[in-house]
Amino acid sequence: MKGNISPAGILERMSSAVGNPGIPSPLVAGTDPYAILVGTVVSLRTRDAVTEVVTKRVLKSVPAVADMAAVPVEKLSELLYPAGFYNRKAVQLKKLAQILISKHHGEVPSDRKALEALPGVGGKTAACVVSMAFGVPAICVDVHVHRISNRLGIVKTASPAETEKALMLYFPEELWTPLNHIFVKFGQKICRPQAPRCGGCCFKEWCDYAD
Template sequence: MTTTWNQPTIRDLVARLELFREGCRVTTLVEVERATRSPFHILVACVISLRTKDEVTAQSSARLFDLAQTPETLAILEESVIAKAIFPAGFYNTKARQLREISAILVREHGSKVPKNENNLLALPGVGRKTANLVLGIGHGIPAICVDTHVHRIPNRMGMVSTNKPEQTEKALMTILPKDTWIPINDLLVTFGQNQCHPVSPRCSTCPLDDLCGKVGVERSR
């Protein structure tokens, strides 16, 4: 199946994803971070989230924010205290060091504010494009596409893009998606990927996007 990915089709896709999300138990990182619109809290939660389940991220972030709410207060915590608070997040010792360094840099170089500039965000320890774009989008309301494993996998599977790396997917989606969908598309595709379009054996028989999907690389489905 070959779908023509024009603007009406994209709008239809997004509408279906929004409807799907309404019926799901949502555990995405975006949902975790919507508890606060603080760019700093979002940045911290993003760093904690890498190689960590969203449920663990939520719990770890909450424990850390009980100890420190601002860059100033987090920067003076001992690394061991931060590590204990965010355990069992993946690589918690490394992340504890990074979070303390990030906080110190924000205080020293950015007036305790989280930068609104991608290059400045990427210069922070432990911050890659995924984290930078999520902070820009959810934290600052600046249109950016956060590409994680779901946002990379699903458009490729559907035949919307044909890319090998997340950075390529980000650039390709920027040329296809209307700008007003850049921020929410991560949340929508992550929810869809967690509940329907699994990496292995996706639930194609009940998929609301089945008529649009090229099923690229799908060898087995349910």
């Protein structure tokens, strides 16, 4: 990144650029750990608007871990459609709920390693759940966070896992949890995967990627 801009200044500029970001889509249908875990799994490879509709529908029909463990996979697939990979997510969510009952007393664990051992839960999902559901500072690195961080030049990394480690060194801990939602909105509106809007971007003087 060219010139001086503080980590907090980066988030402030992004926030101003995107306006009111609303609340993260996995939180729209509920704020208990089970609802957040389901919403986060649904959100993978799925647009926010679809995540919100689908997560509400799933939680209305399958409101608790025990219900998820018992629901037929075919029924769950129907509820999850048109979320990305809805058939695979149906299998994963049912299996995940069965493991929560057999190994975690029917509760969502607050430990990242335990979460990452669940079907369909990778590092990004685990970070989102511990931060949103349990208030544990964590950086949820999705494709937007990875792309924008590298374009700006605040990290030079090849994978989201590397980006997470680098961003944890770059940003102070109090900014870890809000970072994802602001980066995602900035990535949807301005620093898009294709044809980023560099001409009107508030980072064009500093950004390594801008012309």
